[in-house]
Every structure is written in C-alpha cells, then in structure tokens.
Amino acid sequence: MTVRVKLPKGAVAVPPPVYASPHWDATWQGTTALALALGAVAAVARRPPGRRVGAVMIGAGAVLVAADAADDAVAHGPWAFSLGDLCLMGLALAIVGAGAVCAGRNGAQGATDTRWEE
Secondary structure, three states: OOOOOOOOOOOOOOOOOOOOOOEEOOOHHHHHHHHHHHHHHHHHHHOOOOHHHHHHHHHHHHHHHHHHHHHHHHHHOHHHOEEOHHHHHHHHHHHHHHHHHHHOOOOOOOOOOOOOOO
C-alpha cells in the first residue's frame, strides 16, 4: 500500500542546529603566535617574569578567547563558534602566562641553576 501526500511548499522546515562542532578559522598569524608561545615557555622557565605578570597574561588571554567566542556567538548563534586568530593569540598568552606562574613559584629553581646545596 502506498500513500501519497502533497504538502504545500515550506510545510516541512528543518530547525537550526543546536550544536555543531567548532571549526578552524585561523590564518598563519594565529598559528604562528601559538607556536611562538610554546617556544616562549622555555624562555620563561629560565627567567621567570613573576607570578603577577603571569596572572595578568592568563587573564588577558582569557579575555581574548572570550571576545572571539562572543563575536561569533552574537553574529551567528552559539553553534557558529570558530577558532580564529584572536582565540589562538589568547591561548598563546594564557600558555606563556601559565608558564610564568609555574616558574615563578617560591622555591622553584631555574633550568640553568647549577648550585649544589650542601
């Protein structure tokens, strides 16, 4: 048995997606900033700038990531978030800041410290 139904145009509408996985929207500048941040962690471990500087860098990085996410979410909805240059640069700042916080802890010795305690 076959049932045929003729519906008016637009009677069946697909709702917008509730979730879609994020996509990569970064250019070479954001990717380079992220790569340089990973290399800068070694320099921060040798000469830590201080825990406060690291905390400020983490905060600034979080603001950049949130600004990139909010920009996409306001324009196209929360399902349109993409990992853009601003997000990668914020992630880079947060990585270097976390390295500075960890290296600046009290009692932590630098990577080039060769003193022996007797």
